[in-house]
Amino acid sequence: MAKTQARISRRDQVADAALRVLGESGSRGLTHRAVDAAAGVPEGTTSNYFRTRSSLLEAALALHVELDTPPEAALTGIADLELSDAEALELMMVTIVRLLESANRSMLKARYELVLESSRHPELHETFEPARERFVGLAEALLSARGCAQPRKHAKQLVVVMDGVLLDAVLGAATALDRDEIRDLLARQLESC
DSSP: OOOOOSSOOHHHHHHHHHHHHHHHHTGGGOOHHHHHHHHTOOTTHHHHHOOSHHHHHHHHHHHHHHHHSOOHHHHHHHHTOOOOHHHHHHHHHHHHHHHHSHHHHHHHHHHHHHHHHHHHOHHHHHHHHHHHHHHHHHHHHHHHHTTOSSHHHHHHHHHHHHHHHHHHHHHTOTTOOOHHHHHHHHHHHHHTO
């Protein structure tokens, strides 16, 4: 989950640790002391950078958006393609499988903790909403590239379906869909377009 820079700032190190704490301990476990420990920094360092829990959540969300939101180039690149249903389905499956890998599981849990927090805190929602729109935009570009007649409408539905698949997997319920079932669900979503 760490940034891929040769040298990470202390501020980013703390924000990254906050994401890890959210993913491992949940929102209730997000304390300045827990973040200090996760970052391996002296006690009090987190409070020096982020005085309040709200500012710590804002930093974690900002870093999450930076790491997880598709770049504008991805939107343009997909919009310029012509995709078959099979190619579109494969792109969706690659995305889902990447997010479900154990290395990304903590980040996925942190995402849902931040989603819940943003539903309660307008200042977080202001950061979350544009990031969510980028995912809808990516889905819209994908659906447009495969010739969907109503790409915006179906893109919103597709993002909700993919969120449901990811949340179901995070829950780890016995009823969670396996890869073949996920593929079937996404294929049916494409067929409706």
